[in-house]
Amino acid sequence: MNGARSRKPEAPISHRSKIEKLKDFLEGKPLRHPIHPMLVHFPIGLLLLSFLIDLASLAFPSVPNLVRDSFYAMLLGLIMALVAAVPGLVDYTDIRSDHPGKRTAIAHMILNFMLVVVYGINLGVRSSSLLDPKISMGPLILSFIGVGLLSASGYLGGRLVYDQGIAVGRHKRHMPTPRDTIDLTTPIPGAEGVFVPIMAAQQLRERETLRVEISAQIMTIVKIDNQLLPFRNSAPTASVRFPKAASTDSTSNARGTTPVSTSAPEKSPTARQKWT
């Protein structure tokens, strides 16, 4: 019944500590644009260029400096990959623990780690033969593997944004988002209008949100003017039936949320389960 939050809630934007300000900066909030997707252009472009120059060195061995050019492009690409990893990790920590994007992000991170290792080895292998007219087989194969990892990882990164909405509109929020979903069950399964106490709601500060799952129904609880307001989230699956939508409320924090109940007693934070 008692869903204790596993992590300490973050302070609102106006009372941020130094470390939280650094986190905001790395998430690109002052720029109003996430930083990781800005920086990843460089490793993607440069490592791809390096591979193309490798291929060109096979096709045109008479052109001077190709092997060296490829090395420099790869070196700059790897450096930028490491730079991009820093805001990338910060973005990762901000994904709610049960968000579908979390798994994609983990796969994206593992692939990136692998490609950094592959390109590190690649640079080491080719550093001794920069003056060759043609790239040798070993580093070429490593580049091929590297580009494969890069494409897969870049695709997953894009899915995170364009399918799962990670970092989209994040800079507009003035309050931290819930870190995880509190999982609760109703005392009487299938019954209507059952009170389910949500202990963690007691710790909510003004305008903070809580995400709760009660017997597969997901709702958001927000504290506004010292009142706890529950909102029904848009359903995660088409099988969930909705109540008829009430008039849109300006306090709904996400598109598609529908208020199910207007208020809850202030001193005993409970959310009334009212769906059918």
Next chain:
Amino acid sequence: MKWLLNILKGKWLGHPLHPILVHVPMAMWPAALIFDLLSKWQIGGNAMVRLSFYAIVFGLIASLLAVPAGLVDWTGIKKEKPAWKIGLYHLALNVVVTALFAINLGLRLQDFRDASIVATAPLTLSILGTAILIASAYLGGRMTYHYGISVARMSKDEWREIAQAGGANLPPE
């Protein structure tokens, strides 16, 4: 015709195509500037001059591929939305940047094979082009991260059905 639009929108990939393709010019042209500066500071010599040349070529090829995909994405935005205007600025700036780097490439054609230091005119064009490119790319990023253009486009129909099932008051398609 519709199949071509779907290819350009990236439906087959489950990921919009324009943001994939723009990684190349967005990386290549600032990198060309970095290589130019390195050659200017006499690090790397002719290898850097050539690398800068290759980077500009690769960027130009990819940017030409990114144009149709970008145009299709842009025409999908309703004209009254703020993102439409941003898209227009993004488009105009991109035309300027691409033209600057095309001229830049033309200036390099003659001596990139032997020069060990980049000439002043192409270097100036690289600086100018990169500055405008960053502004343009920022606008492109804002369309995604602020206005949500292309976000969840692939699953839009699915979400619409779910919302309709819930009795939501949806605008006409």
